[in-house]
Amino acid sequence: MADGPMHPALRCENLHRRFGGLQAVAGASFEIEPASITALIGPNGAGKTTIFNLLSGHDRPDEGRIWIDGQRAENLPAHRIAGELRLARTFQTIRLFPALSVLENVRIGCHSRSRGEFLASILKPAWVRREEERVRAAALAWLEFVGLSKRRDAVAEALSYGEQRLVEIARALALEPRCLLLDEPAAGLNPTESDTLAALIEKVRGRGITVLLVEHKMDLVMRVSRQVIVLNFGQVIASGNPAAVQADPRVIEAYLGKGASHSEA
Amino acid sequence: MRSRAYASLALIFAAVFAFGAAAPSEHIYYLQVMSLAGIVAIQAIGLNLLLGGTGQISLGQVGFMGVGAYTSGALLKLAGWPFLLGFAVAVAFAALLGLLVGYAALRLRGHYLAMATLAFGGIVFGLIHEIELIGGPLGMLRIPPIDLFGWRFLSPQDKYLLIWAVTALAALAVISLLHSRVGRALAAIREDELAAAAMGIDVARYKIGVFVIAAILSGMAGAIYASYLGGVAPLRFSIIESIALLIVVVIGGLGSIAGSVAAAILLTVLPEFLRGYEAYRPIVYAVALVALIILFPGGLGRLLQFAEGGIAWLLRPVRHLRARRQPHG
Amino acid sequence: MEILQLVVSGITIGMVYGLVALGYHLIFRATQIIDFSQGEKVALGGLLALSAMLVVGDDLWLALIVATLVGFAIGWVYEWGILRRTYGREQVVQIIATVGVAQIFYQGHGLIWGASAIPFSHSLSGNPQAVLELGGARLLADRLWVWGLVILVVGLLHVYFERTRHGQAMIAAADNRLGAQLSGIDVGRMRSQAVAVATALAVLGGVVIAPFTLAGGSIGLPIAVKAFAGAMIGGLYSPLGVVAGSLLVGIIESLAAGLISYGYRDPVAFGLLLVVLLVRPSGLFGRRLTRVG
Numbered sequence A: 001m002a003d004g005p006m007h008p009a010l011r012c013e014n015l016h017r018r019f020g021g022l023q024a025v026a027g028a029s030f031e032i033e034p035a036s037i038t039a040l041i042g043p044n045g046a047g048k049t050t051i052f053n054l055l056s057g058h059d060r061p062d063e064g065r066i067w068i069d070g071q072r073a074e075n076l077p078a079h080r081i082a083g084e085l086r087l088a089r090t091f092q093t094i095r096l097f098p099a100l101s102v103l104e105n106v107r108i109g110c111h112s113r114s115r116g117e118f119l120a121s122i123l124k125p126a127w128v129r130r131e132e133e134r135v136r137a138a139a140l141a142w143l144e145f146v147g148l149s150k151r152r153d154a155v156a157e158a159l160s161y162g163e164q165r166l167v168e169i170a171r172a173l174a175l176e177p178r179c180l181l182l183d184e185p186a187a188g189l190n191p192t193e194s195d196t197l198a199a200l201i202e203k204v205r206g207r208g209i210t211v212l213l214v215e216h217k218m219d220l221v222m223r224v225s226r227q228v229i230v231l232n233f234g235q236v237i238a239s240g241n242p243a244a245v246q247a248d249p250r251v252i253e254a255y256l257g258k259g260a261s262h263s264e265a
Numbered sequence B: 001m002r003s004r005a006y007a008s009l010a011l012i013f014a015a016v017f018a019f020g021a022a023a024p025s026e027h028i029y030y031l032q033v034m035s036l037a038g039i040v041a042i043q044a045i046g047l048n049l050l051l052g053g054t055g056q057i058s059l060g061q062v063g064f065m066g067v068g069a070y071t072s073g074a075l076l077k078l079a080g081w082p083f084l085l086g087f088a089v090a091v092a093f094a095a096l097l098g099l100l101v102g103y104a105a106l107r108l109r110g111h112y113l114a115m116a117t118l119a120f121g122g123i124v125f126g127l128i129h130e131i132e133l134i135g136g137p138l139g140m141l142r143i144p145p146i147d148l149f150g151w152r153f154l155s156p157q158d159k160y161l162l163i164w165a166v167t168a169l170a171a172l173a174v175i176s177l178l179h180s181r182v183g184r185a186l187a188a189i190r191e192d193e194l195a196a197a198a199m200g201i202d203v204a205r206y207k208i209g210v211f212v213i214a215a216i217l218s219g220m221a222g223a224i225y226a227s228y229l230g231g232v233a234p235l236r237f238s239i240i241e242s243i244a245l246l247i248v249v250v251i252g253g254l255g256s257i258a259g260s261v262a263a264a265i266l267l268t269v270l271p272e273f274l275r276g277y278e279a280y281r282p283i284v285y286a287v288a289l290v291a292l293i294i295l296f297p298g299g300l301g302r303l304l305q306f307a308e309g310g311i312a313w314l315l316r317p318v319r320h321l322r323a324r325r326q327p328h329g
Numbered sequence C: 001m002e003i004l005q006l007v008v009s010g011i012t013i014g015m016v017y018g019l020v021a022l023g024y025h026l027i028f029r030a031t032q033i034i035d036f037s038q039g040e041k042v043a044l045g046g047l048l049a050l051s052a053m054l055v056v057g058d059d060l061w062l063a064l065i066v067a068t069l070v071g072f073a074i075g076w077v078y079e080w081g082i083l084r085r086t087y088g089r090e091q092v093v094q095i096i097a098t099v100g101v102a103q104i105f106y107q108g109h110g111l112i113w114g115a116s117a118i119p120f121s122h123s124l125s126g127n128p129q130a131v132l133e134l135g136g137a138r139l140l141a142d143r144l145w146v147w148g149l150v151i152l153v154v155g156l157l158h159v160y161f162e163r164t165r166h167g168q169a170m171i172a173a174a175d176n177r178l179g180a181q182l183s184g185i186d187v188g189r190m191r192s193q194a195v196a197v198a199t200a201l202a203v204l205g206g207v208v209i210a211p212f213t214l215a216g217g218s219i220g221l222p223i224a225v226k227a228f229a230g231a232m233i234g235g236l237y238s239p240l241g242v243v244a245g246s247l248l249v250g251i252i253e254s255l256a257a258g259l260i261s262y263g264y265r266d267p268v269a270f271g272l273l274l275v276v277l278l279v280r281p282s283g284l285f286g287r288r289l290t291r292v293g
Helices: A048-056 A078-083 A102-109 A118-123 A126-146 A161-173 A191-206 A218-224 A242-247 A249-256 A260-264 B002-022 B025-054 B061-077 B083-107 B110-130 B156-178 B181-191 B193-198 B203-229 B239-252 B257-273 B278-295 B299-314 B316-325 C002-031 C038-056 C060-081 C091-113 C141-163 C165-175 C177-182 C187-212 C220-234 C239-259 C262-279
Strands: A010-019 A022-032 A037-041 A063-068 A087-089 A179-183 A210-214 A227-232 A235-240 C131-134 C137-140
Touching (some): A010 A048, A022 A048, A037 A048, A037 A191, A048 A063, A048 A210, A078 A087, A078 B193, A102 B181, A118 B156, A126 B181, A161 A191, A191 A210, A227 A242, A227 A249, A235 A242, A235 A249, A242 A249, B025 B156, B025 B203, B025 B239, B061 B083, B061 B110, B061 B203, B083 B110, B110 C091, B110 C220, B110 C262, B156 B181, B156 B257, B181 B193, B181 B203, B239 B257, B239 B278, B257 B278, C002 C165, C002 C187, C002 C239, C038 C060, C038 C220, C091 C220, C131 C141, C137 C141, C141 C239, C165 C177, C165 C187, C177 C187, C220 C239
Parallel strands (some): A037 A210, A037 A227, A179 A210
Antiparallel strands (some): A010 A063, C131 C137
């Protein structure tokens, strides 16, 4: 892969998505560099989560194109985007498999990185048993990575909110993604947990994984991201490094309403 | 965890095979009752994989059994095919229908899937009731017996052992499947389909897959049943029988294979000890179904888990020894 | 004129499916549950009427009123005792519970009135053989009574829901539970009423169809499936739609019985349901999620 032409990790062009009378995404275009941390911000209803769903294949654009690692993705189903294009995600409201153990949750994340369909799963030849050992070890390693090894046998729904967030991230990392989408990972976390999360995001990027996050907590966004993309009414209104974006009058207007930028200028 | 799932199953099958091996000839009647319980158990294992494994419901499961029984019966009796060939074609046909129903089930869920599978079972029943070639309402008689490479299963004991060997294999296969990569994918689908897809799990493929396996098990049960009894009649394949199967699975506990086998035995054998109250049996089962699903959806499987807990506790010293020999516990 | 006769008898049974399907509509709208016991309530209807006549005398009209009221009460108890305990739980629990209740009804009336269907020689018009000539077609007077009665009931329900404050409140409560609660409507009571009325409708259907068939027996399951087919064709959310869809199912099944063979009546109607379910626009793929997360 390293020898080929350098592609953006993610690229979308002119994305549109309408729900009934609501134009949630209206011609959004952006590019994201490999192995970088990018934040997607904007007021409520700006289309951030919709864009995540379009990128992960959980929804399809009415119009527009998506490339993941240079490969067209807008018509692929979610499981192929996750399994083949190696794009993993978390959800705004945590979606763990609540009745399963923490370890099981993360092992399920290893699904596309392991083999063995119905017949092999029933007969369990030696190679399947080796796969199982490998998957178990990998899942434990990811739990270690997010710092939750102790909780591996707990039932997922019994964990605290912050711990559930971490399990969800560990489960996404178990896909060995090239790109990780985090949908409001800091929502509901206390300041200490937020700090841990920021460090974790840096650590993930350190592994060469591209991170794209939707986040409302500006201190976290400004601290970790190299690039910030601002959405409003389904369109990209600004993009650049955190400081530049923060100073952009269009951004201030979008967040504080019309007139705000004038009165401050 | 897995050793626990096998522990109660091992106990059940030990008892079943001990009974089969030891039963004196005056107990032929009970061998026959228990053989029919095995037929029910094979199907219950499949329905439990479907319902407990992925949360998909089927109210027409016995329809697949009807397809298996009539296909095999007709091929053996009318076309003179050898048992294994008729059996294989019958199971393949049931699997094909399972594929179609499973594919349709992707578009339907919950109440709609329940109603659609009910209609499927009703169509199978209606057709076998109407097609003259396979006996219409009277069914077929004189279906040749089970014959494996020249070994004919004629005595009640042989037939009993064969049926329960198939049941044991089916139970082991499904438990093995549940404790595997595919089993985890099924659990993920049952818990949250969207999150499962985000894990790279091909939801449609696995949902169809379990429908096919459930149909195969019912088809096998049907083909064996036809040759076991040497005859079939439509009434055994009515919707009421599909609901009776559902009762077995719910009483056994959703997701508990050992529970399904235990419930199949219990619900088939119990009436033999409650002679004189025969008329009340169906309504008692129906009341038990409603009460259990509302109050105690874990069913018999949960009780077995307590029993498994007890067995695991008794085996504790052994496991401690084993654990000490390995570097990590 | 054979086809016309088939259509006429199809309309009659379709009217009964319509009553059952209207019950599906009411219960679904109020509780989001498809009640699999709706069909068995029809079987119960004819039997309740027979027993009522032992008390009130040989008057089918009076028995019809008594049976319908008893049906209403049974529905109320059923909602309170069982259905209520499944609200908000997994659909599998709801399905198994109502399927179980269908079995309880079926086995219960088998125990009380016997497993086989009972001949039903009473007539709404007073004379089962009375025939009317309508433009060359001969029509049993009893059929006309069924048609009139069902149209009257559907009309009354329509007026109740569309024109009365109480009916409007019920619809509001069904469609927006939280909003209804905030505006002081008793949602629990609304659900009890919906299930009770749905049960009464199915029982009424059982009474009016009994003179043409038999009372009781194993008619419940096929009726449950066919009325559901009607409800699906009409769209579960439209009360007049489910009745129209049910009429269509009745006519199709009657034509299949007459033109192919009587025994293919059920397979054809059930196949119709499968087709309707599968071409329905809002399957897994039609209903793409609007928002994840």
